[in-house]
Amino acid sequence: MSDRLADSATGTAGIRIAVDAMGGDHGPGEIVPGALDYARQHPADQVILVGRPDAILAVAPTLPTNVSVVSAMQVVEMEEHPARTLVRKPDSSIVVATHLVRDGKADAVVTAGHTGAGMAAGTLFLGLLPGVDRPGLAVQMVRKGSPFVLIDIGANPDSTPEHLATYGRMGSIFAERVLGITNPRVALLSIGEEKGKGDKRIQRATELLDQSGLNFVGNVEGKDLTNDLADVVVTDAVAGNIVIKFFEGLSSFIFDLLRAEFRGGIRGKLAYLLLKPGVNRIRKVFDYETAGGSPLLGVKRTVIITHGRARRRMIVYALDVAARTARADVPGLIAESLRALPVVEDGRPA
């Protein structure tokens, strides 16, 4: 952990990160300590905690010098309508934190709160980059060795082939600049590996990605998601969301079955003791906390949406991804990459 966090501090410019201190299942109790950990480890960066000052100061009565508090008295509840709540709750922590970025007072926003509200705030208050029709929510997915980027996992339910092609471009830049993968392999998630397979959207997106100039390696199937075939896997919001949630459900299901066996009687307990180092190795492969959070790509600034269940340790990684994304100026690089595309007659990239 220290290695990984250390090297994001090698950039020269300090990054100002606005943190929605109220969101998520655990609220300030986990988010504030995580943000403070990050601030202590990265003295050149600034952390701005956004939320109810009393709640924040209850957790952290004294703050490091690179941490400040900005007041936001309202809290978005999980069942609220995303876009509507932004209007109804202008003094909510997600709105105020995103406004700090919009107004140039912060470089990135991190939230563990209502995903829909976070995406809506990013899209509406920060705006989309020229050439981007819809943002895409990316996530780093676990596999043996290094993770890969899956995009979109829920920002844009009715995506077009053109959106999918742009996701490939945005995901590739994130993988290269934030994860440090040279010339990332981009693939499209489909029913089969052959190019004619899939629905019409996938077939057209395959053609667009083929012509994109990206390192497009073709289509992959669901069974290949755990294999090292691609660094960026493009899919639509519905399939992407089903994949990450099924991943959570199925891996918990298997590990729960195992846990029950390890706890069942003296044989199980003894087996667990013997296998503990191995269990820890497997646990490490499935350590999604180090992914930190999901970048909302296609908006003009850095927005990181982390898991509602994120605890202190994951929050540190979420701020780290935010700092890396902002420091590399991923939004600027995406804009540049889109500008470089040939323009067709209606003035939009081909």
Place this chain on the structure above:
Amino acid sequence: MSDRLADSATGTAGIRIAVDAMGGDHGPGEIVPGALDYARQHPADQVILVGRPDAILAVAPTLPTNVSVVSAMQVVEMEEHPARTLVRKPDSSIVVATHLVRDGKADAVVTAGHTGAGMAAGTLFLGLLPGVDRPGLAVQMVRKGSPFVLIDIGANPDSTPEHLATYGRMGSIFAERVLGITNPRVALLSIGEEKGKGDKRIQRATELLDQSGLNFVGNVEGKDLTNDLADVVVTDAVAGNIVIKFFEGLSSFIFDLLRAEFRGGIRGKLAYLLLKPGVNRIRKVFDYETAGGSPLLGVKRTVIITHGRARRRMIVYALDVAARTARADVPGLIAESLRALPVVEDGRPA
């Protein structure tokens, strides 16, 4: 196993099952022994092995009296174009086997061969039921306790909301009549549980299922697929196919990690010995072979497509599902259920 097979033999009428003896990764070497096992256990049923007689008789020089061989000299290769190959190879085992059903000489067809060719043969040669626009391929998916039905896993890439609603109806009849689930709970796979979530197709399909008269319990997420929330989960071909293949990939990935730990050194081996009964319990939960195969629902007769990797034991279960589906007359019940729907002006069910 014997219990389950036994009770499908309680029906009175003998079922005639045409088996594509040449398909699949293992060909006649596994399919023929599996089909013969079934025939011996179900003397009232007839098994018709379709393929190259020399290849079949090389595996089984003597046949039980309720088994016959029908010659088909061509074999469909995995990389061939599904529909085209049916025209190009009229004497292939899948074509001849499906023709036996079409011509009233068999009640069901079972194939472990090229899935696309099996679906195309079923659709083109047997025809779709009145009121069915597109067939749906269903599968029994593993979860703790009883399995659930997932439909569609790849028959119809560009499904409409109306197709999804019909899948709910067809899957419900299959679950009730073949799996013995009373009043099956039908759910739609989506991004969130709330009814407004998902893409436009899902939103409209939610409305249609709400009005369908089925026991529609709403939308489920990917993480719920391992939970006992529904007996039939409806989704489109792309998401469904990604789910089953990701299931294969992810569960193999986890079990491979575990296997490596169990094999790594004396501690691992000892732990395995201690945990062996537990490992077998878990293996049993993941025993997809008992599902037998996927019914292609919406065609006029019974078509069961089993796994290309199916071995002898799974082939027995595939024939069992075929017999149950044909004996219950699932196609007839689907037709009846669709006929009972109110007809709108264009003459098609509302």
